[in-house]
Amino acid sequence: MSILRSPVGIAGLMAVLTLALLLPWLGAAPFDDPGEGQHAEIAREVAVSGDWLTLRLAGVRYFDKPPLLYWLIAAGFKGFGVSELVARLPAVLGAAAAVAGTTLLGARLLGPGPGILAGAALLSCALFAAFGRYVRPETLFVAAIQWGFTGLLLGLGGSGAARLGGWLGSPSAAPHTAAPGPLLGLGGSGAAPPPGPPTETSGRGARFWAVVGCAALGVAALAKDVIGLAGPLVAIALALALAGRLRPIGRWLPAPGLAALLVVGLGWYALASMRNPGFLWYTVVDNHLLNAVQLRRFPDEDVSLSSLEFLLVAGLGALPWTVTAVLEVGQLARRRAWRIAEDIPWVALAVWAVALALVFTLSAFKLPHYGLPAYPAIALLAARWWSRRDGRDRRPALWHLAMFALLAAVLGAGALTDGRAFMETIFSATDVYSRKEAVATQVAPLPAWPALRPLVGRTALVFALGAAALAVTAAWRAGRLAAVAVAATMLAVVPSVGQALALVSTARAVSGMAAEIRLGWQPDLVLVHEGPLENSGALELYSGVRPVLVEGRRSVLGIGSTFPEATETFWAADRLRREWLSSRPILLVTTREPDRSLVARMPRGRVHLLASRQGRWLWSNVPPRA
Numbered sequence: 001m002s003i004l005r006s007p008v009g010i011a012g013l014m015a016v017l018t019l020a021l022l023l024p025w026l027g028a029a030p031f032d033d034p035g036e037g038q039h040a041e042i043a044r045e046v047a048v049s050g051d052w053l054t055l056r057l058a059g060v061r062y063f064d065k066p067p068l069l070y071w072l073i074a075a076g077f078k079g080f081g082v083s084e085l086v087a088r089l090p091a092v093l094g095a096a097a098a099v100a101g102t103t104l105l106g107a108r109l110l111g112p113g114p115g116i117l118a119g120a121a122l123l124s125c126a127l128f129a130a131f132g133r134y135v136r137p138e139t140l141f142v143a144a145i146q147w148g149f150t151g152l153l154l155g156l157g158g159s160g161a162a163r164l165g166g167w168l169g170s171p172s173a174a175p176h177t178a179a180p181g182p183l184l185g186l187g188g189s190g191a192a193p194p195p196g197p198p199t200e201t202s203g204r205g206a207r208f209w210a211v212v213g214c215a216a217l218g219v220a221a222l223a224k225d226v227i228g229l230a231g232p233l234v235a236i237a238l239a240l241a242l243a244g245r246l247r248p249i250g251r252w253l254p255a256p257g258l259a260a261l262l263v264v265g266l267g268w269y270a271l272a273s274m275r276n277p278g279f280l281w282y283t284v285v286d287n288h289l290l291n292a293v294q295l296r297r298f299p300d301e302d303v304s305l306s307s308l309e310f311l312l313v314a315g316l317g318a319l320p321w322t323v324t325a326v327l328e329v330g331q332l333a334r335r336r337a338w339r340i341a342e343d344i345p346w347v348a349l350a351v352w353a354v355a356l357a358l359v360f361t362l363s364a365f366k367l368p369h370y371g372l373p374a375y376p377a378i379a380l381l382a383a384r385w386w387s388r389r390d391g392r393d394r395r396p397a398l399w400h401l402a403m404f405a406l407l408a409a410v411l412g413a414g415a416l417t418d419g420r421a422f423m424e425t426i427f428s429a430t431d432v433y434s435r436k437e438a439v440a441t442q443v444a445p446l447p448a449w450p451a452l453r454p455l456v457g458r459t460a461l462v463f464a465l466g467a468a469a470l471a472v473t474a475a476w477r478a479g480r481l482a483a484v485a486v487a488a489t490m491l492a493v494v495p496s497v498g499q500a501l502a503l504v505s506t507a508r509a510v511s512g513m514a515a516e517i518r519l520g521w522q523p524d525l526v527l528v529h530e531g532p533l534e535n536s537g538a539l540e541l542y543s544g545v546r547p548v549l550v551e552g553r554r555s556v557l558g559i560g561s562t563f564p565e566a567t568e569t570f571w572a573a574d575r576l577r578r579e580w581l582s583s584r585p586i587l588l589v590t591t592r593e594p595d596r597s598l599v600a601r602m603p604r605g606r607v608h609l610l611a612s613r614q615g616r617w618l619w620s621n622v623p624p625r626a
Contacts, residue, residue, distance in 0.1 A: 007107035007115060011100040014119035018096040021123065021494045022132045026092065027085025029502035030509035031538045034433050036135035037510060038537025038556070039065075040087040043073035053268075054275055058533055058546055060560040060569055063282050067268060068223040069137040082541065087135050094139030094223075095132030099123050101146040102376040106383050108154055109345055114387040117483055121379035124490030127317030127368070127430075128375050129497045137224045138372050144220035146376040148232045149352070151213020153345040155206045156252055207254055214257030218264030227288075228373065229265045232352060239348035242338035282559045294364045298558030301532055303435040304365040311361060313429050314371030318378050320403055320486060324396075325381035329354065346384065349377040368430050386483045397474035397482035404467040404489060411460035419449030422456070433508070433535075442593055445615030447503035455496045455503075462492045508614050513589060514542030516611045516618055520625065521545060522585070528576065530590035530598060533557060536616065539589060547589065550576045550598065573598055580606060580621045588619040 003009035031037040038057055045056050046067075055062045055070055069090060076086040099119045107115025122128060131138040220228030233253070240246040273280040282298065290296045294304075305313065315322045329350045337343035353374040360366040389396055414422040423446060427434040437444035466489030473482040513536075517527065521543075529536055529547040532555030540546050550571045553561045561570045571579075580586055580602055587610070590597045599607045599619045611618040 005112055007104050007112065010107055010112050010116055011104040011119070014103040014116065014123070015096040015100040017120075018099045018123050018132070019092065021491070022092045022095060022129070022498065024495075025498070025502065026088050026133060027083055029084065029505040030511040031084060031087070031135065031541075032501075032505035033508060033510045033537055033539075034532075034535045036087070036505070036538070037541065038534045039069060039135045039137075040073065040082075040084075041537050041539075041541045043070040043087065044077055044082055044541055046070050046074040047077040053271055057537070057557060057560075058540060058549070058569060060557045060566045061276060061563055062556060063272075063276070063279055063559055064287065064556040065137060065224060066222050068140060068219065069135075072140075073135070088133060091132055091134055091136065091139050094137075094141075094143045095123070095128065097143035098128075098139060098146050098376060101143060101150045102379055105146075105150040105153060105345075106380050109380075110384060110387050113480075114383045117386060117487055118376075118379045118383035120487040120491060121321045121382050122376050124487060124494060125318040125321065125375050125379070126493065126497050127313075128372060129494045130501055131369060131372065133498050133501055136369075138369050141220055141224040141228055142372050142376065144216050144223050145228050145232055145373050147216035148213045148220060148228075149236075149349065149376070151209045151211070151216055152232070152236055152252065153213075153348065155208075155210030155213055156344065157206050207256075210252060210254050211257040211260060214253070214261040215264055218261045218266075221265035222268060226265065226269070229261065231356070231373075232348075235352040235355065236348045238351055239338065239344045242347065243341055243344050245341060245344065278559060278562070286559070291365050292363045300534075300555050300558070301436050302365075302367060302432055303439050305368065305429070305435075307361045307366075309429055310366045310368075310370070311357065313368045314357065314360075314374070317368070317371065317430075318375050320400055320490070321378050321382040323399075323403070324385040325353070325378040328381040328385040331385075346381070349380055353377040353381070367432055386480075389479050391479040392477045393479050394474040394477050394482075396479060397470045397485075400482065400486050401467050401470035401474065404463045404470065408460045408463035408467060411456050411463065415453050415457040415460060419453060423449065423452070431504075440592075440596075442596070445508040447500075447507040451503050452500060455500050459493055459496050462489060462496075465489070466492075510536040510539050510589075510614065510616065511542045512613050513611060513616050513618055514539055517543045517545060517587060517589075520610075524585055526579070526584060526586045528571070528586055528588045530588055530592060531555075535591045536589060550588075573601075577602065585622045586620065590617050590619070591615055592617075 003013065031040050042055050042057050042062055045059070046052055049056070052067070052071060052074070055065075055067055072090040073087050076089060080086050099122050102122045103115045103119030105115075106118030110118075128139070128142070217229045217232055220232075236252070237246060240252065269280070269283070286296050286298055318325075328346075332338075332343065332346060332350055335343075338347045356374045357371065360370045386396070427444070427446060428438060431444070434444040434446070466485060469485040469489070470482055473479070473485055527539075527543070527545045527547040528550055529539060529552065530550050532552050533539070533547070533549055534556055548569055548571055549557075551573060553570060557566075560566055576588075576598060588597075588599060590599075594600060594609075594617065597617065597619070602621070606621050608620045608623050609617065610620050610624055
């Protein structure tokens with residue numbers, strides 16, 4: 001089929017596959033809180049207020065994230081109404097864009113077959129698939145970074161390893177390596193095309209791709225972080241410098257691309273800093289520099305992973321592709337590939353992945369999803385490793401067979417237990433809220449084990465079947481079919497990841513509590529939320545009532561609480577006590593257990609429990625009405 005030989009065509013097909021795996025039942029579960037709710041509510045407030053420059057949560061200025069996610073969701077809310085489906089759609093589209101960008105770069109550098117494998121590898125990374133259905137900016141960020149790499153590396157002139165070398169001018173002293181062979185029979189003969197005369201890719205087309213890459217890195221800064229703008233540029237520049245090809249800089253970083261990068265990436269930051277005093281200091285100093293050494297002036301309640309935990313979570317989240325990617329990086333290092341012009345794209349990708357892992361391993365603060373931006377590079381490096389295997393070599397099949405058999409055994413054994421140890425191990429490492437609650441010596445609300453057990457058992461069965469398929473490929477010495485078996489097995493796990501995520505969201509959503517408030521709401525009542533609002537971020541979205549906050553300054557709204565207009569939003573504990581003991585009826589929503597909540601300090605006759613569900617309590621200072 002001609003579409004399977006077109007890099008753009010197979011990139012589109014992989015994007016469609018991403019949508020097919022991530023879209024089903026996308027809006028079935030309520031927003032996860034904490035996690036999704038605050039982001040959906042911020043977007044709702046953008047849509048309602050019409051202020052697209054200064055983000056707000058509960059009317060309080062919010063500086064923690066840039067606006068791209070909220071703009072996309074707000075536009076969806078205005079066009080289609082407020083719903084979980086609309087709010088999660090940008091994350092799915094970001095995942096599809098990331099897979100497409102990864103596939104395109106892999107197909108242009110390695111051939112169609114390895115390109116498909118690279119896209120499938122990224123899509124099947126469990127952590128990536130989870131965030132592909134979650135209201136956060138992570139997949140938009142990953143997509144923008146990957147399209148930055150794709151554009152800039154194709155802008156070097158690469159539609160194949162030898163052609164890349166021809167454009168750059170391969171140094172006579174640099175050793176050459178054999179071009180990667182075909183994979184799945186889709187890569188042609190495996191021979192790299194001769195350098196030949198300059199092509200459109202190495203002329204006008206190369207400039208176009210470089211501008212696309214620069215603009216995409218600007219979008220990365222608008223999606224989540226300026227690091228996404230600068231980091232890939234540094235990785236590519238270092239790879240070029242090591243090969244002696246850094247200059248002229250304008251050849252790989254053209255002026256129009258640099259202008260697009262600065263305008264798209266920094267324009268909103270400049271406008272936001274002019275309107276909001278302290279924004280730039282908070283974004284650059286407090287939220288990055290001081291956060292890296294755990295000396296923030298406005299900290300939140302997030303609990304950092306240890307260095308070992310981070311490496312384990314980031315590595316297991318992209319299993320088994322991390323293993324083969326590490327092997328490929330080792331081969332690049334052994335061959336001293338940084339001297340070889342044809343290997344510049346692979347050195348840049350390896351530098352990015354390794355540097356990201358090192359930076360966050362050494363940083364004093366890191367969360368489970370901080371490794372996600374390296375996943376496309378991991379997928380591409382893994383695809384290159386597979387494409388360079390001898391088709392008769394059975395060792396890769398045997399390695400992955402052992403890995404899948406072990407996973408099947410561990411998951412199968414876990415499914416036969418009461419689930420306590422299994423859930424504690426998984427959620428304590430991967431779930432930010434569970435870690436926060438553990439530090440507070442509370443138990444985070446989680447789905448019931450009988451609901452999760454079938455998913456664990458099903459995943460164990462998938463890995464067992466994958467191990468059996470790999471045994472067959474090893475017996476046949478079908479090395480390339482082994483890669484297909486690995487990718488198919490991992491893709492078959494993706495639906496279970498989405499279902500598990502929906503169960504977690506349902507178990508701790510604030511929607512049920514908000515329904516209680518909405519049904520019994522009276523104009524004379526005051527709604528108060530105890531603790532950081534992000535713990536119940538969708539409270540206003542679901543209830544239609546804006547809460548005041550008590551003991552809520554240690555949160556993402558810490559700096560927002562310092563602005564004059566936020567004075568009446570934040571109550572001190574003494575203010576709550578005075579109001580509680582007055583004749584004013586108050587409803588208090590809290591995630592704190594009764595003996596740890598401020599209601600424990602109130603006279604017992606003035607404390608009435610109205611509801612308890614999903615890890616929250618609803619209290620009132622007056623008896624419930626009939």
